[in-house]
Amino acid sequence: MRTLTFQRVTFTMGLPLLKRAIQDQVEKTRNFVSRSLVIGEVLSMADMATGVKCGIIYWLFGGAIRSLGGPAHVTQWLQPLQEQKYTGMFAMTERGHGSNVRVIQTEATFDFSAQEFVIDTPCKNAEKMYIGNAMYGNYAAVFAQLIINGRSQGPHCFIVPVRDENGSLYPGVTVVDMMHKEGLHGVDNGILRFDSVRIPRENLLDKFGSVGPDGQYHSPIKDKSARFNAMLAALTPSRLAVTFQAMGSMKLGLTIAIRYSHSRRQFGPKAREEVKIIEHQTQTLRLMPHLATALALTFASRYAGTLLDEDIFRGKELVDSRPLQALVAGLKAYSTWENVSCLQDCRECTGGMGYMMENQISGLKCDTDVFVTFEGDNVVMLQVVVRELLAQYTKQCEERPVSSLLRNWVESGSDRLRTSFLAFNMDTVGHLTFLLKAVHFRERILQRGLVARIYYKVMTEKEDFFSAWNSCLHHITCLSLAHIHRVTLEQFCLAVRNCPDQEDQDLLKQTSKEASQRRV
């Protein structure tokens, strides 16, 4: 399976379209992010393992070089990916730290006399784990604590050779095969250990922190924590790529399940032909909301891609786009959970057929199940969303404390009036505009409540921030999902309004109306 996937990856990465995508990434061509995301979506529909492995090489390894390295790194390490001179992997997660990556333990100690970094795995918990392409790849983008004169400057990313083109391991590198997973059998995940692996000083991707020949550390960001945040933010595009892969999976699963539901017949009126199973009310109610969500997510995630492209094109640091950070983290969690629930319904709605591997749905389920925890565990993602939301909120309040207080007060008064008024009119409930108002309302209420709760706990009760935050975690995840549902619905409404095809537009509008009538 892995050999086959390797061949598929080689074939795919050799296609002119993919080579062009790498060149676009090298040149930061306008809209290269959006274009690559769609390529990723399509690839993952053809074969998920191939899509994920190409993603590791293009988005994770390549993306790290482009986002964290300088122009020389791009020329030396990213450009040659076009010719498939080698492939790469992305080594951030460790045995001890998957979510809290700030405190990873791998070390990169600067050796002044040799002008080299020495990469080390000081303990078992520091082993790089779940690393995709570990059994085939030649280079790894390794995150390690940068240590100069015994002092850590926080995690930085280094290009570390793992094996040469003949497959021989680089001295000091150990790779252990992690073997069997629930799915993605074509992707080789492994454990990496480093024992005094020496790499040239130039192998540090130094956009956010560099070490001069004199051993001096320089960084445009003084605060260690803020610096690492900037690095993580720069990797945002690869997080959005997961959303596109999840969408590909949903669309494929739904196509199979909905088509089957239109061909299979079971039960029917007495002495008459059995009806198509899509005509069973529950079958429609189980599948159609997923189709609607897949559509809505398509518009929302393309919107996020466009924002990313604009920021990158204008040379803006992604860490400064707080709403965009929240959007991408939220979309990652929403889309991958939605994918799990969608495929589960697709599998159940196709009965025993859905359990057979040949019909693809259960294979997709197993392959994409990992999406909810990789590239940022979803519960952690939801917290990223709320952290960004609160940062925005605080900033607003600081900028104009009186006016925002007033607006808050006015809004909370009118919110109540508007919703209770509209709720009386049943016709209105099914309209997209009402739905949008409702999800807006929910988000505001949850946000205001959360701010009040955390403020009370920290300022009045003098709880430490971690425990105050933790005791609100359920509230936080609700707000987070409410936020991302609102943004997704907004993008869906916009797309419906701007739909170029009149017939399609009518259909999209009609469905929501019909649904409301059915509910009545």
Next chain:
Amino acid sequence: MRTLTFQRVTFTMGLPLLKRAIQDQVEKTRNFVSRSLVIGEVLSMADMATGVKCGIIYWLFGGAIRSLGGPAHVTQWLQPLQEQKYTGMFAMTERGHGSNVRVIQTEATFDFSAQEFVIDTPCKNAEKMYIGNAMYGNYAAVFAQLIINGRSQGPHCFIVPVRDENGSLYPGVTVVDMMHKEGLHGVDNGILRFDSVRIPRENLLDKFGSVGPDGQYHSPIKDKSARFNAMLAALTPSRLAVTFQAMGSMKLGLTIAIRYSHSRRQFGPKAREEVKIIEHQTQTLRLMPHLATALALTFASRYAGTLLDEDIFRGKELVDSRPLQALVAGLKAYSTWENVSCLQDCRECTGGMGYMMENQISGLKCDTDVFVTFEGDNVVMLQVVVRELLAQYTKQCEERPVSSLLRNWVESGSDRLRTSFLAFNMDTVGHLTFLLKAVHFRERILQRGLVARIYYKVMTEKEDFFSAWNSCLHHITCLSLAHIHRVTLEQFCLAVRNCPDQEDQDLLKQTSKEASQRRV
């Protein structure tokens, strides 16, 4: 994998405990159902494929003989299972009909001159599909339309030889390997086709319908449809066995996930040790409700087992125990869906570790995913529940139309008062007694509403019953789950009240109180 599972099954079925269980089934020893159910639960925790394969032989093949056959069949076919002279399979589902098994197309035509039945697969849709143990088993309990003189008496069950002890197929039988599934790789599922396979007249399991040497058909139940209902009802114990297997799976998954959550640390207060992930509010809130449900389901399903045992011991036909039918069908749907959602949370709460096969959770997920559609698709099961509930309801109304009408009216008035009064008292909301009242209330409201809707559609609007029922399908599934939640909670409350250990009892009571306080 299949060979290994085959060896495991052989070893397991050879254990004195299992041999005893078969003998108990032969003798219909008091409480043999309950005892076997627990054996099934434990087996499935050791290895799900072995548990399922033993279930096919013991519950499905053996159960069909005990429930549908006469004493001679039991002696001839069930008793020898102890010595493992052969194994069997259960062939009901066809390509064309998995849920609507009433209209299966396999034929068993009586040949008077030879005193034999001729088993035939007249078309592709009549092929027996997904049959477990198809690649190893020697005999199949085959459901086929019993045809005498060109007239069908509806589906009956026949013992059909598939292959001899050397593995050679019986003339006229074709078996096709169905190969790869999402899970249960140790279970061999196949397709069976019959081309004029001749079996002796005695191979008809004739408890609900027999054919004499004269070719005359006799049955204690005149109506064809009622007769088939009686046969399906007799197979109820094997449906309950799925619930026990699902519980085994949940308990194993929860044990792994909760233990891991107590050992893994991630994030924490500034400059302090990271906290155990179980201390993250969301982790607890995701896992503990599943633990509570697994406990509640244990009591409810053991209760169902006891009722089954009592009925069988008293020689009562299971079709006459309507509430028990509803209970078992509902438990099957509730427990298997709960298992899917529980394992999904276990897998997500254990991060990347949960995705690795060696940690069992994802393997369990893949193995047990089939439970939601096999032995009766869950959506169909929910309809069985409501059909039984409405039948009870109608019977009540017929027996005392005025008084029940009155009771209905009085209840609907007081329902409202009671709930709105209690809702003011926040302390009370967390008590089990209030929760029980609430789920009772929900069930009554949903039932009354459904009866009114269907009555209006059929009697006033003159809709045909199928379409009236279908347009209420969502309502039906809600009522069904509300019913089964209520019964499960009732059994849980009873178990807490009767808990022999004071400390355990306090803990069970305390938890629900704490949870309510946390919510406030």
